[in-house]
Amino acid sequence: MNAPLPKEDINWESRKEQATGWFKELRDQICAEFETLEDELTGTEFTTQEAARFACKPWSRDESDEKNESGSILNGGGEISLMRGRVFEKVGVNISTVYGTFSEQFQKEIPGAEDSDGAFWASGISLVAHMQSPLVPAIHMNTRMIVTSKGWFGGGGDLNPMVEVPKDTEDFHAAWKECCDRHDPDYYPKFKEWCDEYFFIKHRNQPRGVGGIFYDYLDSGSWDDDFAFTQDVGKTFTKIYPEIVRRHMNEDWTEEQREHQLVKRGHYAEYNLVYDRGTRFGLMTGGNTEAILMSLPPIAKWP
Numbered sequence: 001m002n003a004p005l006p007k008e009d010i011n012w013e014s015r016k017e018q019a020t021g022w023f024k025e026l027r028d029q030i031c032a033e034f035e036t037l038e039d040e041l042t043g044t045e046f047t048t049q050e051a052a053r054f055a056c057k058p059w060s061r062d063e064s065d066e067k068n069e070s071g072s073i074l075n076g077g078g079e080i081s082l083m084r085g086r087v088f089e090k091v092g093v094n095i096s097t098v099y100g101t102f103s104e105q106f107q108k109e110i111p112g113a114e115d116s117d118g119a120f121w122a123s124g125i126s127l128v129a130h131m132q133s134p135l136v137p138a139i140h141m142n143t144r145m146i147v148t149s150k151g152w153f154g155g156g157g158d159l160n161p162m163v164e165v166p167k168d169t170e171d172f173h174a175a176w177k178e179c180c181d182r183h184d185p186d187y188y189p190k191f192k193e194w195c196d197e198y199f200f201i202k203h204r205n206q207p208r209g210v211g212g213i214f215y216d217y218l219d220s221g222s223w224d225d226d227f228a229f230t231q232d233v234g235k236t237f238t239k240i241y242p243e244i245v246r247r248h249m250n251e252d253w254t255e256e257q258r259e260h261q262l263v264k265r266g267h268y269a270e271y272n273l274v275y276d277r278g279t280r281f282g283l284m285t286g287g288n289t290e291a292i293l294m295s296l297p298p299i300a301k302w303p
Contacts (some may be wrong), residue, residue, distance in 0.1 A: 015151075026125055031093055034088060034093075034242075037050035051085065052086065056079050059078060062073045071168075082294070087133075087136075088129055089298055093125065094238075096123065099122070099207065105116070112150030113148045116150070122123075130297045131249075134257040137161070138268065143155030145227075158199050158210075158214070159212055160209030168247070171275060172210070175239065179229075180229075183232065190216045195212050218230070260303070269300050
């Protein structure tokens with residue numbers, strides 16, 4: 001059932017183990033940092049509540065050769081880590097490692113899938129945070145590794161403020177530029193542009209947020225270099241986003257700002273349901289619905 005290995009790479013199974021181990025380690029680091037933020041809240045009405053903690057829910061699919069409703073075969077599993085707190089209204093940090101066979105329809109859209117007879121392996125981490133305060137930007141980050149008859153990394157992170165704060169945007173992008181420049185000076189302009197194009201709500205003719213970086217099909221010819229960059233993306237996120245949260249989480253906000261936040265969340269939900277690749281990949285392969293739709297906000301409004 002496992003995806004075939006690229007013939008030229010005899011160490012691919014070891015690399016899968018390394019990537020899977022890293023995604024779990026990164027999940028643990030992020031959850032610990034977010035729980036620290038919950039502890040540090042000193043302002044706003046939510047200080048009367050207890051600081052929240054993540055609840056982890058494992059899921060798995062039994063070994064099976066039966067096709068699901070999407071026409072794919074999927075096995076494996078993962079863990080959903082969800083927290084609803086006084087800083088984070090809803091934040092999910094999910095990890096998964098799955099394998100199986102793509103449907104004939106989906107094989108045509110995934111590099112190397114037709115040459116592997118649809119067999120694939122995928123592992124990754126996906127995070128979305130919706131905040132209590134409309135003054136603290138929502139955030140998305142994910143990184144992943146996929147193997148068919150080819151193997152590659154993808155991922156990125158983008159900031160979604162309710163009202164843009166120029167310094168937050170500047171510092172967020174500066175962090176990504178420093179991360180990219182440590183690996184390849186061409187990465188930041190390329191991945192920033194890709195992010196701007198990808199996270200655009202076409203039916204509203206507006207960007208989802210203030211951008212960040214997005215990359216996919218990263219196979220430079222050096223797996224070690226690509227893995228190192230993907231690790232650096234996770235480390236960079238874990239440093240810069242908590243810094244931005246701390247700037248604003250203790251500030252008071254108005255009901256008008258809260259209403260604006262809920263409408264913006266509606267736009268976020270529209271994007272994820274209509275355009276997001278991760279959502280589509282999960283649904284097309286018959287993945288865990290709860291994990292796939294974790295990105296949706298807890299409350300949203302449409303005027």
